[in-house]
Amino acid sequence: MSAMATRTMRKPPEDKYDERRRALAESALRTLGELGYARASLREIAHNSEFSHGVVHYYFRDKLELIVYCVQEYKKTCVTRYDGVVADATTPEGLVDAFAAKLAETIIDEAPMHRLWYDLRAQSMFEEHLREAVTAIDRTLEDMVWRVVTRYAELADAAPALTPNAAYGVLDGVFQQALLGHVGGQDGALSVLDAQVHELMPLMLRR
Amino acid sequence: MSAMATRTMRKPPEDKYDERRRALAESALRTLGELGYARASLREIAHNSEFSHGVVHYYFRDKLELIVYCVQEYKKTCVTRYDGVVADATTPEGLVDAFAAKLAETIIDEAPMHRLWYDLRAQSMFEEHLREAVTAIDRTLEDMVWRVVTRYAELADAAPALTPNAAYGVLDGVFQQALLGHVGGQDGALSVLDAQVHELMPLMLRR
DNA sequence: CCCGGGTCTTGACGGATGTCAAGACTTTTC
DNA sequence: GAAAAGTCTTGACATCCGTCAAGACCCGGG
Structure with a gap:
């Protein structure tokens, strides 16, 4: 039945999840700053992190959600x-x-x-x-x-x-x-x- | 010998050549303005012109030369x-x-x-x-x-x-x-x- | 001990892209 | 009017991309 609404099917940690998202976003920001929006591929982003390329879709629906998350993360460093x-x-x-x-x-x-x-x-x-x-x-x-x-x-x-x-x-x-x-x-x-x-x-x- | 220095192996017209470059650049600018630098593909650019996609490499060495040419063309409309x-x-x-x-x-x-x-x-x-x-x-x-x-x-x-x-x-x-x-x-x-x-x-x- | 759910890797898919070679069509030249 | 040069199309190539499914790994609770 593909029981998967959109988010939060996690049970105990729930913050480990967010922690990973942040870690992934940080790697992504490094890669994005290096290559720009157009040329930063998910594989390259994952390569600059400690994970493999498939993990991105475990924490983000698609590339755009990752990037929007990154942008919002970046905002915090500006304010x-x-x-x-x-x-x-x-x-x-x-x-x-x-x-x-x-x-x-x-x-x-x-x-x-x-x-x-x-x-x-x-x-x-x-x-x-x-x-x-x-x-x-x-x-x-x-x-x-x-x-x-x-x-x-x-x-x-x-x-x-x-x-x-x-x-x-x-x-x-x-x-x-x-x-x-x-x-x-x-x-x-x-x-x-x-x-x-x-x-x-x-x-x-x-x- | 692949006798092809870099440019100008043309003989008589020499301005027909430049005219085509300009026409192609104009189509390219339309497409670029629509899709942006990253998503404007050569096929899409050619599709918005009267030519087929292969013709680009007859008038430009590669995609970047096309785009640089477009940028310089655009300049003229600004001055x-x-x-x-x-x-x-x-x-x-x-x-x-x-x-x-x-x-x-x-x-x-x-x-x-x-x-x-x-x-x-x-x-x-x-x-x-x-x-x-x-x-x-x-x-x-x-x-x-x-x-x-x-x-x-x-x-x-x-x-x-x-x-x-x-x-x-x-x-x-x-x-x-x-x-x-x-x-x-x-x-x-x-x-x-x-x-x-x-x-x-x-x-x-x-x- | 093993069983199950969360976590992550691997490998594959379909599609899109830049590039280029081969040849067809068009124009010029003799 | 045929040969040659210029112009353009077609089709293919290697590569890269986002996405996802299948399964391995890890770890705590029974």
Whole structure:
């Protein structure tokens, strides 16, 4: 009768199951960051993990569910990335310095993850199954940026001159540009980013 | 001996050859805009043209050469897109209105081409063979934006407050966001873009 | 001890893809 | 008008992909 609704036919562990899903998703994220969405096959993903290729369909219905799960997993590593910057800053200039430095740092340390993000966001314009997860992350990132901007305005004793989505669009634009340059081997890309952030942040304050 | 250097073993037409390449590239662009880089197969591309699938390797060495050629072809349709806006504007406000309207218009009319562009740009972070062509287009777009910004500053009798790449990054960011929203069916995306452009352009002037 | 359910591997399937060789059709050339 | 060069189609190849079924392995409870 194929007694298998969709999920949870497990009995005792129930968290071992989720643990495996997370482990698998982590391997998948490594592979995805390396090869991109299009060329990361399930076999390659499994090969970069401690399992064999068949196990994927034991933990995920199909490839897309795996990837959506990965994307949501990735989101968690993003949310708090700049909260330290916001919390520690005491002057507007100091916040801009720390924020710009953190942006450059994350490009250096996590370039594969970031290029995967832009890949997935572009793919979501072709595959609507990705759209929901991508949109959710986009909102999360916008909120994150907005926390930085409002704190900056607060420290400068001014009001933000931009809407949240405009502020996100602006900073995401220059960030993406810097990532592109960095991945392409342009060594000036990161210092340009630093300069651009210092250039842009003051413009976000109403005067 | 397989007498076939790399190109040009043709004798008389030499332009019929290029004409076919262009026709094939046009079909390819249609298909690529529909399916994206990853899922646009040579057979599907040929199917959307008047030829059969084998002909691709008569005019292009492999799939990548086809796509790079397509990308360069696409560039030509971009370069002059906003030149009319620059030429016709007589007041700074008028230029912003026309520019914002043109941005929204091109999202409506050519959404497939634009999402393809962002797809290819993301792919170029994984496939270095795409990088050169993508970088060239990126520079072209930056120049295009810069022409708008300098003309705007000129009309407003002020100096630009941003560097060319910052200005491009900023506008590309909000444009991409609007495209994402438009493709995803958010009907407010375009009016948000219009508002954002009106919000951002004045900030680009030194005061 | 063994039995049963959860876990994982192996191997196979049908289909799609890039590539290319062989030849047919078309145009040019003498 | 026949030969040659250019153009295009057809069909096949090797390979890779996602998926899934069959069974082996592992482990706790009877």
